[in-house]
Amino acid sequence: MKEIAARRLPTDRRGRLVRAAMLMVLVLLALSFVRLVTHASDLTSSGTFSATLRVSIPILLAALGGLYAERAGVVNIGLEGMMILGTWFGAWAGWHWGPWTGVLVGVMGGAAGGLLHAVATVTFGIDHIVSGVAINILAAGATRFLSVVAYTNVSGAGITQSPHVNGTIGELTLPVLAGGRFFGLKTPDFLGWLERQHWFFVSDLGALGKGLTAQVSLLTLLAVALIPLTYWLLWRTPFGLRLRSVGEHPMAAESLGVPVYTMKYIAVTISGALAGLGGVFLVLEEAGIYREGQVGGRGFIGLAALIFGNWRPGGVVVGAGLFGYSDALQLRSNTSIHGLLLFIAIAAAAVGLWFLIRSRVTTGVAAVVVASLVFWWFAGTKAVPDEFISITPYVVTLLVLAVAAQRLRPPAADGRPYRKGQAQ
Amino acid sequence: MLLIHQSPVAAFKDMAQFGIRTDSLIYTVNTAIPLFLSGLAVAIGFKMGLFNIGVEGQYTLAALLAAYVGARVALPAVLHVAFILLVAMIVGAVLAGAAGALKVTRGVHEVISTIMLNYIALGVTGYLLRTRLSQHNPPGDFVTKTKLLAASGVLPSLNRVLHSLGVHPPLGSDLYGFLPIAIAVGVAYYILVWRTGFGYDLRATGVNAAAAQVSGVNPGQMIMKTMLLSGAIAGLVGMPELLGVFHRYSIEFTTGLGFTGIAVALVGRNNPVGIAFAALLFGFLERSAQILDLEGIPKEIAVIMQGVIILSVVIAYEVVRRVVQAQEVRAAAEKSKGLGPTPREEDAA
Numbered sequence: 001m002k003e004i005a006a007r008r009l010p011t012d013r014r015g016r017l018v019r020a021a022m023l024m025v026l027v028l029l030a031l032s033f034v035r036l037v038t039h040a041s042d043l044t045s046s047g048t049f050s051a052t053l054r055v056s057i058p059i060l061l062a063a064l065g066g067l068y069a070e071r072a073g074v075v076n077i078g079l080e081g082m083m084i085l086g087t088w089f090g091a092w093a094g095w096h097w098g099p100w101t102g103v104l105v106g107v108m109g110g111a112a113g114g115l116l117h118a119v120a121t122v123t124f125g126i127d128h129i130v131s132g133v134a135i136n137i138l139a140a141g142a143t144r145f146l147s148v149v150a151y152t153n154v155s156g157a158g159i160t161q162s163p164h165v166n167g168t169i170g171e172l173t174l175p176v177l178a179g180g181r182f183f184g185l186k187t188p189d190f191l192g193w194l195e196r197q198h199w200f201f202v203s204d205l206g207a208l209g210k211g212l213t214a215q216v217s218l219l220t221l222l223a224v225a226l227i228p229l230t231y232w233l234l235w236r237t238p239f240g241l242r243l244r245s246v247g248e249h250p251m252a253a254e255s256l257g258v259p260v261y262t263m264k265y266i267a268v269t270i271s272g273a274l275a276g277l278g279g280v281f282l283v284l285e286e287a288g289i290y291r292e293g294q295v296g297g298r299g300f301i302g303l304a305a306l307i308f309g310n311w312r313p314g315g316v317v318v319g320a321g322l323f324g325y326s327d328a329l330q331l332r333s334n335t336s337i338h339g340l341l342l343f344i345a346i347a348a349a350a351v352g353l354w355f356l357i358r359s360r361v362t363t364g365v366a367a368v369v370v371a372s373l374v375f376w377w378f379a380g381t382k383a384v385p386d387e388f389i390s391i392t393p394y395v396v397t398l399l400v401l402a403v404a405a406q407r408l409r410p411p412a413a414d415g416r417p418y419r420k421g422q423a424q
Numbered sequence: 425m426l427l428i429h430q431s432p433v434a435a436f437k438d439m440a441q442f443g444i445r446t447d448s449l450i451y452t453v454n455t456a457i458p459l460f461l462s463g464l465a466v467a468i469g470f471k472m473g474l475f476n477i478g479v480e481g482q483y484t485l486a487a488l489l490a491a492y493v494g495a496r497v498a499l500p501a502v503l504h505v506a507f508i509l510l511v512a513m514i515v516g517a518v519l520a521g522a523a524g525a526l527k528v529t530r531g532v533h534e535v536i537s538t539i540m541l542n543y544i545a546l547g548v549t550g551y552l553l554r555t556r557l558s559q560h561n562p563p564g565d566f567v568t569k570t571k572l573l574a575a576s577g578v579l580p581s582l583n584r585v586l587h588s589l590g591v592h593p594p595l596g597s598d599l600y601g602f603l604p605i606a607i608a609v610g611v612a613y614y615i616l617v618w619r620t621g622f623g624y625d626l627r628a629t630g631v632n633a634a635a636a637q638v639s640g641v642n643p644g645q646m647i648m649k650t651m652l653l654s655g656a657i658a659g660l661v662g663m664p665e666l667l668g669v670f671h672r673y674s675i676e677f678t679t680g681l682g683f684t685g686i687a688v689a690l691v692g693r694n695n696p697v698g699i700a701f702a703a704l705l706f707g708f709l710e711r712s713a714q715i716l717d718l719e720g721i722p723k724e725i726a727v728i729m730q731g732v733i734i735l736s737v738v739i740a741y742e743v744v745r746r747v748v749q750a751q752e753v754r755a756a757a758e759k760s761k762g763l764g765p766t767p768r769e770e771d772a773a
Binding site: 077120124125126127129130131133134136137138141142145297300303304307385387388390391394395397398401402403 | 475477526530532535537539540541548551554555684686728732738739742743746
C-alpha cells in the first residue's frame with residue numbers, strides 16, 4: 001500500500017502542477033490580449049501584481065488558519081473575530097515596542113481567540129458556528145473597549161484607531177532582475193525594463209515577475225513560506241496525519257491512541273494564530289495603524305477561499321490570489337475592471353466550449369449565455385460600479401459552490417461535536 | 425470592570441436606576457422590537473437545524489426596496505402599511521429562499537451561502553441607494569435617501585395609548601407603533617412551530633433529521649419552507665424604524681441587527697417568550713450603558729457583556745444538558761439492575 005502511494009503520488013502531483021502551470025499561462029495570455037484590445041494597462045502592470053500580493057496575504061492567512069481548524073474537524077467562523085484581535089493587539093504592541101513585537105503579540109491575540117473557540121467547542125461541545133459567531137461579536141466589542149481604555153488620552157489616537165506603529169517591517173527587492181541592491185550596489189531592473197516595452201505576453205510575464213519580487217515585505221515572505229510549510233506539516237508528517245484523522249473520523253483516531261481533544265486544541269489555536277497574523281499584516285502593511293472595521297469581512301473571504309480551494313493548501317492559494325486580484329484591480333483603476341469583463345466573457349466562452357465538446361450541453365449552454373451577457377455588459381458600458389467589484393469574491397464563491405459543490409470534499413467530521421467515547 | 429478601577433456595584437446601580445426611567449423603558453422596548461423579530465427569524469431556522477446568518481442582508485435590502493416601492497404607490501392607510509410589509513417580507517424571503525434553493529438543489533451549506541448573500545445584498549443595497557433609488561437632494565444635503573413615505577404609509581406611535589394608561593412619556597420619546605405587529609408575529613411563530621403539523625415536522629427534523637425523513641417528511645421541502653419563512657420574518661426587521669422613525673430608507677439606518685439577532689435567538693433558546701426577554705435584555709443593556717459614559721466608564725462594556733452573556737448562556741445550557749443526560753443514564757442503569765445486563769452508556773447517550 002505504502003509503495004503504491006509512493007510510486008503514484010509524485011507523477012500525480014507533477015501532472016497537476018503541469019496542468020496548473022498551463023492554466024496560468026493561458027490566463028496570462030488572455031489577460032495580455034485583453035490589455036492590448038482595451039488599453040487597460042493596469043490589468044497586468046507590476047503595480048497591480050504587487051498590490052495583488054499585498055491584498056491576498058491577509059485572505060491567505062485567514063484561509064490557512066481555517067484549513068488547520070477544519071482539517072481537525074472544527075468549523076471556524078470566528079476567523080473574522082480572531083483577525084480583529086490580531087489587528088488590535090498587533091497595533092498596540094507595535095506602537096509600544098516596534099513592529100516585530102507587534103507581530104508576536106498580534107499572533108498571540110489571535111491565538112487567544114482560537115483557544116477560546118477550542119474551549120467552547122472541544123471541551124464544552126457547543127455548536128461550532130454558535131461559538132464562532134459569539135467570538136466575532138465578542139472580539140468587536142472587546143477591541144472597542146480596549147481602545148477606549150488604552151487610547152483615550154493618546155494624541156493621534158482615539159476610540160476607533162490606534163497611534164502609528166513605531167517603525168516598519170523591512171522589505172526586499174530581488175537584485176539584477178527587479179533592480180534591488182546587492183551589497184549596497186545598484187543593479188539593473190531587467191523585469192521593469194521588460195514591462196516598459198509593452199510587448200504582447202512577454203512584457204506581462206515581466207510585470208508579473210517584477211510585481212512578485214520588488215519591494216516584498218519580510219512579513220509577506222514569512223506568509224508565503226507558510227504555504228509549503230503547512231502542506232508539509234499537514235500532509236507529510238505524523239503530526240499532520242493525526243490532525244487530519246481527527247477531522248475525518250475522530251472515533252477511529254481515538255481508538256488508535258490519537259489524543260483527539262489535544263489535537264483539536266492545537267489545530268484551533270494555530271488557526272487563531274494565523275488569523276491573528278493576517279490581522280497584524282493588515283496593520284503593518286496597509287495602514288500602519290489599527291482602525292475599527294479594518295478587517296472588513298476578510299475573515300469571511302478567507303473562509304470562502306478555503307471552500308473554493310477544496311480544503312487544500314494549493315486551492316486555498318488560488319482562491320486567495322483570485323479574490324486578491326479583483327480587490328487589487330479595484331484599488332488601482334476602474335478601466336481595468338471594465339477590461340476584466342472582456343476577460344470574464346472570454347473565459348466563460350472557453351469554459352462553455354469545453355463543456356459542449358464534452359457533451360455536457362446544459363452547463364455548456366449556460367456558460368455561453370453568461371459569456372454573451374458579460375460581453376454585452378462590457379460593450380454597452382464604460383465603467384463598473386464600485387459596489388459590484390467589492391461583491392465579486394462572494395458572487396464567485398457562490399457560483400463555484402453552485403457548480404462544483406458535489407465535487408468539493410470537506411473533512412468528513414467537519415463541524416460535528418465530538419465526545420470522548422461516543423458511539424457514533 | 426475591576427480592571428479599569430471602577431466599582432462594578434456602583435456601575436450596576438447606576439445602570440439600573442437610569443434604565444427604569446420612562447423614556448429609558450420606551451427606548452429599551454423600541455430597541456427590543458427589531459431584535460425580537462431578528463431573533464425569531466434566526467430561531468425558526470434553528471428549530472430545524474438550519475442556520476440563517478443572512479438576516480443582516482435580508483433586512484437591509486428589504487428595508488430599502490420596501491421604502492422605495494412604498495413611496496411610489498398611493499393606497500389607503502392600513503392597506504399601504506400592509507403593502508410595504510408585504511414587499512419587505514417578499515424581498516427577505518427571496519434572498520433566504522435563494523440560499524435554501526442552493527442547499528436543496530446543489531448541496532451548498534446554508535451558512536456559507538447566507539454569509540455570501542449577506543455581502544452581496546449589502547453591496548446591491550449600497551449600489552441601488554447611491555444610483556437608482558435615491559431622491560434628488562437639495563444642495564447641501566449629502567445624506568442619500570429614498571423619497572419620504574406618504575402619511576398613509578406611516579405607523580403612528582403608541583404614546584396615545586400610554587397616555588390613556590396614565591403614563592406620560594417625555595417629549596421626543598415615542599413608543600413604536602410596530603409593537604402590536606411584533607407581538608402578533610411572535611404569537612404566530614408560537615402557533616406555527618408548536619401547534620401545527622408543519623411545526624411538528626419542523627421540530628422533528630431539527631431533533632433527528634433521519635428519523636423525520638423516515639416518517640415521511642420531505643427534507644428538501646422543509647428546508648425551502650423554513651428558509652422562506654425565516655427570510656420573510658427577517659424582512660420585517662427594518663420595518664419598525666422605517667415606519668416609525670425615518671419614514672424613508674437612508675444610510676442612517678441601524679446596522680448589525682441581523683447579527684445581534686443570532687445572539688438573541690441563542691440566549692432566548694428559540695422560544696418566543698425567551699427571545700422577547702433576551703431582546704429586552706439586550707435593549708436594556710444598550711440603553712443603560714449610556715449612563716456609564718457619564719460616570720467615566722466606557723459604554724462599550726455593554727457589547728462585551730452581550731458577547732459574554734451569549735457564550736456563558738450557551739455553555740451553561742450545554743453543561744446542564746449533559747448533567748441531565750448523565751442522570752438519565754444513571755437512572756436507567758438503576759432501573760435495569762437485576763433485569764439483565766446493564767445497557768451500555770453509549771446506547772443511552
